[in-house]
Amino acid sequence: MTAALSELGVTEFLTLARVGFLPRGLVIGSCVFSAGTQYDWSVATAEIRTLSKSMEDARRIAIDDMRAQAHQLGAEGVVDVRLEIEHHLWRGARQVAKCVAVGTAVVFDRDHAPPHLREAPSLRLSNGHPFDSDLSGGDFVTLLAAGYRPVTVAMGNCVYGIDPRVLRQYRDRDDEIAPVTQAFFDARELAMERLQHDLFRRFPEKSADHPSGIVGMTVDEQVYGGSGASGPPIVEFRALGTAIAPLLSGDPRRAPTPPRPRLVVPLDR
């Protein structure tokens, strides 16, 4: 067995080891793809579907790649998943995006697990694939004790164009720019809606892994173009979170009493 790489800190490593999880290796998936040139982008205030689609595909390829690696390693799951995107302009003013998904694959080691957890069922999904989550090791262990398990990293995105002519009409007025508000609002909602749709498609209501909720959800944005650069402003919205589901009934990982909050006064600074 080769040495297992991991990005875990000491505390995180020990927290995981205490409940029988050991790092199995760093898993990385990546995808480089072209997002076209600015001439491919429209100037209407609407979604740019081709761009939305290609960004979505790129992310999916990267994360699927990562999942496949974890599966190959025989991992139980992947924790601490990070999804990074870098944009580059390559020769010929082509916008190129590089998508990288990094996580730490973990295995459940029955021999080193505490005795009451040795017979615990696997946390793999019902199709035998490892779970993945962007939770840290500590959060992962707390989640298990509370009777939940992570299922997958859920994603949704939306690329929206904005017509610069709209902005000009509002010059020198104290007023809400309603069309752009609607556009931004709609784009964010669309990203969040896609996240839900994607989740429901992968885990329909009858499946064993149907998630009950999403934690740590964020919606962020990135802008290309606009008044500083050439071309109309284009905004990408991205929603990201970890879907969770209840543990199987009778799983000893669920703490007999739910974790009780306690007031503490930390003495370090």
Place this chain on the structure above:
Amino acid sequence: MSDPQDLPQHARERLAEMRERKLFTSDLSVSELLLVREAGFDPVGLVMGTSIYQVAPSVGRRGGELVDTTKALYHARELAMNRMEEEADALGADGIIGVRLTINLALDPQRQQWNQYRTWSKWSKQQGFRRPLGGSTPTAGWWPGWRDLAVEQWQRWCGMMGWAQVPLAPWDQPTSQASYAFGPNTAEFIAIGTAVRHRGSGGLFRNKHGKPFQSDLSGQDFWMLVRCGYRPVGFVMGNCVYYVSPDMLQAPARQSQELTAYTHALYDARELAIERLQDEAEALGATGVVGVTVAEHQHSWRAQPWNMGNAALQSGEVIELFVVGTAVVQGEGGELGDPQLVLSANDPIVKEERE
């Protein structure tokens, strides 16, 4: 439960689906989720509202409050928060916790240029381009004719790299801030939070107007408040935009002394903002307001971004005092027990690096 009219189509679809399929979305961390559950609440969904607002610059001759701008900035926030409330209402929530109110204030076009200029000069120095000496070398560190030189250098550099087509220069590259795209004096106001519903009590936790309460408290703070028998009733805010004229900023003589007019102006603005917050809290029938922060924003209505100190002396400056907090009502009882002293073995530095 009213059907929201103001919300975009996809918001309505998303909320309906979430309610139907019993899926909750949240930006709570794992410990926050557990604490909220412990306090007797269930998260029902991530809710948000936004408003993109044009705030026209209006600078008076004399120092004082800019009433129109104050109202505009308040209205913009209110619009975003009302939309968020509407979403929460549509989900049948009793409240929203962890509300974050953020502003993407559009940068002044001149300030954008200044940023581009800085990017270029850094790049140019790195590549070893020399700046021609001459009368045009600016005194304030800002070079009016830099663009021509920048274009020339960039093309030469691309030629050196053997590129047939010249790509966008680094200083014309996209930024990660949305404000960049809007144009001058335009800002996006975003309110985002997690809607929660109380298990059991039907609408007891809603506020006086029958709407879900809003609060900027984290899950941890919320748990502690509820445990102690308090209940948040609303996110209250007050603001005041103040123009400090140049004569307020200048002392009459060359000696150390208090700038009385300036002190007074800031004092005044702060008091006005806090007073407005108090009025809001009173209107909600609150016992008190917790977690109040007083922030001083200097918005981008300054003439010369590169030399702020001296420019302010000539054109004055516009400041916004913004006060927010969570209004709470004291209920009955509540016991929290004694806190435990803990010597933490976590290395705080490692944690910071990993984040």
